[in-house]
Amino acid sequence: MLLKTAWxxxxxxxRVQDLQSQALREKLTILGVSILIPLAILVAWELTxxxxxxxxxxxxxxxxxxxEFWAMVTKGYAGTSLLSHIFISLQRVYIAFxxxxxxxxxxxxxxxxxKYIRAAFYLVTEVLRPIPPLAFITLFIxxxxxxxxxxxxxxxxxxxxxxxxxxxxGVQACPKEKILAAYTLGANDLAxxxxxxxxxxxxxxxxxxxxxxxxDFGILVAAELLAGDQGLGYLIxxxxxxxxxxxxxxxxxxIGFFGLLSDVVLRVLSNRVVxxxxx
Amino acid sequence: MKNPPLQQSIDQQSSQAVVLDDPNLSEVVVTLDxxxxxxxxxxxxxKDLNLTIRQGEILTLLGPSGCGKSTLLNLIAGFYKPxxxxxxxxxxxxxxxxxKRGVVFQGNALFDWMTVEQNIGFGFRFQKLPKTESRxxxxxxxxxxxxxxxxxxxxxxxxxxxxxxxxxxxxxxxxPEVLLMDEPFAAVDxxxxxxxxxxxxxxxxxxxxxxxxxxxxxxxxxxxxxxIIVLDRDCRGIFEEIxxxxxxxxxxxxxxxxxxxxxxxTQLYLKLKELG
Numbered sequence: 001m002l003l004k005t006a007w008x009x010x011x012x013x014x015r016v017q018d019l020q021s022q023a024l025r026e027k028l029t030i031l032g033v034s035i036l037i038p039l040a041i042l043v044a045w046e047l048t049x050x051x052x053x054x055x056x057x058x059x060x061x062x063x064x065x066x067x068e069f070w071a072m073v074t075k076g077y078a079g080t081s082l083l084s085h086i087f088i089s090l091q092r093v094y095i096a097f098x099x100x101x102x103x104x105x106x107x108x109x110x111x112x113x114x115k116y117i118r119a120a121f122y123l124v125t126e127v128l129r130p131i132p133p134l135a136f137i138t139l140f141i142x143x144x145x146x147x148x149x150x151x152x153x154x155x156x157x158x159x160x161x162x163x164x165x166x167x168x169x170g171v172q173a174c175p176k177e178k179i180l181a182a183y184t185l186g187a188n189d190l191a192x193x194x195x196x197x198x199x200x201x202x203x204x205x206x207x208x209x210x211x212x213x214x215x216d217f218g219i220l221v222a223a224e225l226l227a228g229d230q231g232l233g234y235l236i237x238x239x240x241x242x243x244x245x246x247x248x249x250x251x252x253x254x255i256g257f258f259g260l261l262s263d264v265v266l267r268v269l270s271n272r273v274v275x276x277x278x279x
Numbered sequence: 280m281k282n283p284p285l286q287q288s289i290d291q292q293s294s295q296a297v298v299l300d301d302p303n304l305s306e307v308v309v310t311l312d313x314x315x316x317x318x319x320x321x322x323x324x325x326k327d328l329n330l331t332i333r334q335g336e337i338l339t340l341l342g343p344s345g346c347g348k349s350t351l352l353n354l355i356a357g358f359y360k361p362x363x364x365x366x367x368x369x370x371x372x373x374x375x376x377x378x379k380r381g382v383v384f385q386g387n388a389l390f391d392w393m394t395v396e397q398n399i400g401f402g403f404r405f406q407k408l409p410k411t412e413s414r415x416x417x418x419x420x421x422x423x424x425x426x427x428x429x430x431x432x433x434x435x436x437x438x439x440x441x442x443x444x445x446x447x448x449x450x451x452x453x454x455p456e457v458l459l460m461d462e463p464f465a466a467v468d469x470x471x472x473x474x475x476x477x478x479x480x481x482x483x484x485x486x487x488x489x490x491x492x493x494x495x496x497x498x499x500x501x502x503x504x505x506x507i508i509v510l511d512r513d514c515r516g517i518f519e520e521i522x523x524x525x526x527x528x529x530x531x532x533x534x535x536x537x538x539x540x541x542x543x544x545t546q547l548y549l550k551l552k553e554l555g
Binding site: 278 | 376385401404405433435446
């Protein structure tokens with residue numbers, strides 16, 4: 001893109017513009033497009049539904065969804081306040097994500113560093129990897145009951161596996177020269193691990209965490225769809241049962257919103273910690 | 280006894296320096312005694328090799344690809360163990376990497392998560408040295424290699440040549456007895472490369488210590504070395520050994536275009552041609 005800009009500015013077209021203002025204009029255009037297009041979609045949505053081109057049963061208008069959202073905020077949904085639904089879902093996903101990340105990180109570091117541990121768990125992980133975590137959901141309910149534990153456990157499992165695999169890959173991908181250079185400068189095994197291997201694996205670890213978090217949200221909704229009487233997944237499930245399409249959309253939007261918010265937080269954190277790659 | 284007059288002590292020092300200049304008379308630092316190495320006895324890379332690195336000299340290994348130059352360097356670093364034979368540093372057998380043997384790789388060896396300063400000071404984390412002393416030495420070497428102003432930068436913000444300067448400084452700052460350099464300047468452009476070579480010679484002048492240099496470039500070998508060893512193909516060992524005498528200061532760019540330089544280059548070129 002930079003190349004293209006430079007090439008264009010090299011041939012004066014009417015008014016000669018310098019590179020900097022050219023680049024600024026490009027940035028503004030990108031920003032404008034990225035805001036205007038979604039806005040246009042929302043407007044089109046509202047218009048088509050208002051004008052009755054789409055059956056509101058399939059796609060309610062935006063304003064109706066907002067109204068339903070406001071009703072939920074004031075009166076709650078299914079005997080529980082909307083905040084409680086949100087809170088319980090976020091609690092499930094964050095606890096599972098946090099514990100899963102810690103476990104996945106530890107296992108991944110061990111497996112990446114010690115080839116014998118890697119060998120010991122190789123087959124297990126290779127078998128587990130392609131199985132969608134949701135395949136285990138009824139099994140988890142059988143083992144851990146229908147309450148909180150089974151939901152948290154299934155999310156935890158899904159996230160931990162992803163973090164583990166990414167951490168392991170990150171540790172193994174650490175360039176050999178860096179490790180050897182540290183040894184020749186007097187570092188012992190522990191120092192090499194702490195100062196070289198671990199930081200080298202951090203970008204990969206954060207990638208794993210971000211993937212895990214988005215997967216965790218998916219598993220959360222699925223787990224709540226199946227069982228429970230609280231949470232955003234339950235809200236969606238309940239709304240579908242009663243054909244309350246507006247409430248269904250509210251649930252979907254809320255999950256999207258908190259999923260996005262969590263990812264943004266994690267991304268900011270990741271860019272802060274892994275600042276040495278240049279963004 | 281009274282102190283000797285100033286002039287006399289300078290004379291003594293300079294005469295000593297002359298003695299050290301001759302590799303034959305200076306002390307041996309690293310010895311390879313009948314060293315063989317390979318991934319199996321059937322497929323040897325090095326066979327019954329004898330070699331010494333002497334104090335303060337710059338010794339370069341030249342030879343066709345696959346002749347075992349880098350393997351030899353890795354053995355001395357302690358990354359591999361020989362199948363047979365003995366490699367000693369001083370009076371101890373080399374078994375593992377140690378900070379009295381520095382290594383500079385072709386690239387990719389800097390710690391991307393550390394600043395230039397932190398990279399260079401890394402070796403001091405494992406030494407019991409007063410903070411002021413280590414800081415001073417880091418400061419000094421940063422100035423010497425022309426990295427002043429870049430102390431707080433991260434490797435991704437540096438050019439390839441700058442990164443290699445950091446790598447060299449990081450190894451040199453802890454004053455290793457031997458610095459092993461495995462084609463350290465192969466990945467930078469020619470102009471930068473010549474600058475790096477000149478800086479290396481200046482650094483070597485300041486921080487005494489032997490250097491074992493592996494390269495493919497005849498010019499680089501002649502410009503840098505006190506002694507050049509050409510390794511033969513198929514682990515036949517040392518094919519040729521040439522001592523280089525060029526006028527000081529060795530880092531003078533004039534050396535690159537001198538008659539002697541050309542003679543050495545021609546001689547080496549023909550030797551390498553013989554090897555095919």
